[in-house]
Amino acid sequence: MIVTTKKDFEEIEDALKRYNNIILIYCGTCSVTAQCSDEKSVNEMLEHLKNAGKNVVYHQEFKEPCDFRQDLQDWRNVPQEALDKVDAFLILSCGAGLQAMLDLFDRKNIVKPIFIGLNTHGIAETERIGRFHVKCAGCGDCLLNYTGGICPVTSCAKGLMNGPCGGQLDGKCEVGNYEKDCGWILIYERLKKIGRLDLFKQLRPAFNWTDRGHQKSVVFR
Amino acid sequence: MAEKKVYSKLGEMLAKGEFILTGELEPEKTCDLSHTIQEAKEMAPYVVAANVTDSPLGIVTINSLAASHIIQKEANIEVIWQLTVRDVNKLGIAGMIMGGHALGLRNILSLTGDHPNMGDMPESKPVFDLDSATLCMLVREMVDKGTINGYEIESPPKFHVGAAANPNSNPMEAEVLKVGRKVEAGCEFIQTQVAYDLEKTIEFLTAINKYNVPVLLGIFPMKSYAMAKGFDTFVPGVDVPKDVLAKWKSIKNDYKTDKAKQKKIYDQANYEFFKPFITELKNKDLLGGVHCMAVHYPRIFPKLIEVIKG
Numbered sequence: 110m111i112v113t114t115k116k117d118f119e120e121i122e123d124a125l126k127r128y129n130n131i132i133l134i135y136c137g138t139c140s141v142t143a144q145c146s147d148e149k150s151v152n153e154m155l156e157h158l159k160n161a162g163k164n165v166v167y168h169q170e171f172k173e174p175c176d177f178r179q180d181l182q183d184w185r186n187v188p189q190e191a192l193d194k195v196d197a198f199l200i201l202s203c204g205a206g207l208q209a210m211l212d213l214f215d216r217k218n219i220v221k222p223i224f225i226g227l228n229t230h231g232i233a234e235t236e237r238i239g240r241f242h243v244k245c246a247g248c249g250d251c252l253l254n255y256t257g258g259i260c261p262v263t264s265c266a267k268g269l270m271n272g273p274c275g276g277q278l279d280g281k282c283e284v285g286n287y288e289k290d291c292g293w294i295l296i297y298e299r300l301k302k303i304g305r306l307d308l309f310k311q312l313r314p315a316f317n318w319t320d321r322g323h324q325k326s327v328v329f330r
Numbered sequence: 331m332a333e334k335k336v337y338s339k340l341g342e343m344l345a346k347g348e349f350i351l352t353g354e355l356e357p358e359k360t361c362d363l364s365h366t367i368q369e370a371k372e373m374a375p376y377v378v379a380a381n382v383t384d385s386p387l388g389i390v391t392i393n394s395l396a397a398s399h400i401i402q403k404e405a406n407i408e409v410i411w412q413l414t415v416r417d418v419n420k421l422g423i424a425g426m427i428m429g430g431h432a433l434g435l436r437n438i439l440s441l442t443g444d445h446p447n448m449g450d451m452p453e454s455k456p457v458f459d460l461d462s463a464t465l466c467m468l469v470r471e472m473v474d475k476g477t478i479n480g481y482e483i484e485s486p487p488k489f490h491v492g493a494a495a496n497p498n499s500n501p502m503e504a505e506v507l508k509v510g511r512k513v514e515a516g517c518e519f520i521q522t523q524v525a526y527d528l529e530k531t532i533e534f535l536t537a538i539n540k541y542n543v544p545v546l547l548g549i550f551p552m553k554s555y556a557m558a559k560g561f562d563t564f565v566p567g568v569d570v571p572k573d574v575l576a577k578w579k580s581i582k583n584d585y586k587t588d589k590a591k592q593k594k595i596y597d598q599a600n601y602e603f604f605k606p607f608i609t610e611l612k613n614k615d616l617l618g619g620v621h622c623m624a625v626h627y628p629r630i631f632p633k634l635i636e637v638i639k640g
Contacts, residue, residue: 266445266447266456267456267458268456268458269461270463270464271461271463271464271508273505273508275441275442275494275496275523276444276445276448277499278500278567279500279567280500280501283445287566293504294501294504297501297503298501309507310507310511311511312467312514312515313463314464314467315459315460315464315468318459
């Protein structure tokens with residue numbers, strides 16, 4: 110899932126300070142699991158907006174805001190009278206969700222600002238509600254076959270291709286006062302356990318940023 | 331086998347298999363290097379070369395390329411330019427390597443570098459486009475092939491490149507295998523983290539002996555009890571032996587009133603501790619030399635050179 114957390118309301122209020130009539134949209138998928146757009150969170154946001162003197166003219170869940178096709182369907186429920194009044198939109202979703210909405214706005218000729226209420230952290234494992242671990246950086250050139258399935262980009266604080274570095278102490282990382290595991294020691298231990306230290310011995314070239322350091326779309330037809 | 335090319339005094343001594351001593355200089359947050367140059371001058375007669383650090387602990391200091399050039403020129407000492415991959419991407423580092431050559435530098439110590447998060451500018455972007463092994467690969471390509479990414483360099487740089495290793499590392503095997511990768515990447519010498527535990531150091535050096543790379547053992551002679559205690563407390567993973575700490579404490583207390591005498595006793599105590607330590611490793615043929623990391627303690631070098639020559 111894409112893990113998100115709530116922004117401080119002061120920051121949201123600052124973004125909305127020029128606007129009075131608000132439509133609130135919220136994600137029905139990942140951000141619900143992250144407890145950022147579940148019923149309680151939505152009610153909390155409605156209350157915040159009311160206390161800040163905002164007029165919420167309409168609010169609605171979008172099942173999956175990052176999916177443009179789904180957005181086209183969900184948009185049908187937004188009443189015209191709310192659209193006539195709205196000054197700005199606020200969305201509780203990941204960054205991809207908001208930006209898919211921009212494409213929808215272009216399609217529907219909506220020329221109003223949209224602001225985000227959440228911070229997006231990445232592609233994560235859900236251990237349990239309230240404990241999410243970012244595991245994948247979406248590099249586009251997955252290294253997991255060489256590292257026993259443990260990602261050096263997300264598990265090593267420096268994202269090294271050849272670790273561990275001198276900053277590990279008894280399997281813990283210098284970043285964060287030796288409280289978190291060193292990703293490269295996890296990789297070493299895992300490869301040792303599965304009898305594949307031959308992979309640990311391999312010198313890995315520097316990561317190839319040719320296709321990563323700029324705008325990216327996956328288009329195969 | 332083709333004869334190894336030599337670009338510096340360090341390269342020459344390593345190629346000859348001489349047992350050598352290197353030192354360390356730590357420029358600070360300043361544009362005036364006069365203190366470091368003075369220290370370098372005092373150290374120069376005893377060392378083959380001296381490392382110049384690159385913002386250690388992620389604490390911003392004067393840039394190590396500029397400092398290395400100025401120190402080498404002003405103090406008449408050969409420098410080992412410490413170059414971390416923390417702050418500059420591959421493209422920038424390739425440019426710095428050519429710049430380093432143009433400024434007269436011939437030795438690089440390839441380091442990952444402490445994470446910015448550790449230092450005084452934690453909000454800074456951690457780059458790490460390369461790592462310490464892939465930086466060795468880049469240096470070797472530029473020097474040996476005269477290319478960058480396959481593109482020809484009109485006048486290529488000449489460098490020897492070394493890397494670091496930690497004899498205190500746990501699990502040790504992961505560190506040993508990483509040394510193997512660094513050697514495969516083209517690293518020509520190793521300077522180790524400070525070691526005080528002889529048994530563990532022997533085990534580590536024996537394990538990396540198969541890579542056939544000269545190893546300079548990192549040592550940290552302690553100028554005072556405060557220095558010893560501080561090192562023991564604040565350097566993660568390195569424990570100063572309890573009997574050493576006790577001895578240094580007694581020197582501090584016994585010679586309170588005679589500071590000149592106290593200095594001599596400290597120097598002698600360092601000599602007595604490190605001589606058997608180094609001699610044993612040297613006799614086992616596990617070392618190519620010693621790297622003294624005690625900064626601001628240049629008066630210890632005449633004593634150390636006795637150990638090296640002995």
